[in-house]
Amino acid sequence: MNELDLVLLWNRLRNQIIFSQLAPTFLLIVTIWLLNDGLAEATDPVKWATLGILLASGIFGFLAQYSAASEGLAVLGDLKTLKAKSKVSKQLIRFASWINVIRFVTPSIFVVIYVLLCIALLF
Numbered sequence: 001m002n003e004l005d006l007v008l009l010w011n012r013l014r015n016q017i018i019f020s021q022l023a024p025t026f027l028l029i030v031t032i033w034l035l036n037d038g039l040a041e042a043t044d045p046v047k048w049a050t051l052g053i054l055l056a057s058g059i060f061g062f063l064a065q066y067s068a069a070s071e072g073l074a075v076l077g078d079l080k081t082l083k084a085k086s087k088v089s090k091q092l093i094r095f096a097s098w099i100n101v102i103r104f105v106t107p108s109i110f111v112v113i114y115v116l117l118c119i120a121l122l123f
Helices: 003-036 044-081 087-122
Strands: none
Touching: 003 044, 003 087, 044 087
């Protein structure tokens, strides 16, 4: 692949990473809002269903995000091997070390929030 193809592929993967965050983030926000609106007093099946939806969405979001970030690392690795690089490519290559934040830190934050919501709903 040439430089332009790799940069375009990176941009598609970056968009996928961003979109993989939207659904879990939206569901967490809605759940917190619903907690203030009486979800804590709901029946146990409703609470468990809520937690199940959050968990499934979180797992799916994590897998989409992790795979897109891992593929992004591969693209950036390919960009690094090119002899002639634009300033854009050089900047993207410098960003590569931050990909692990996307792969590991963001999902860890989701897990902490999920655990706190479990405590809020069940105890």
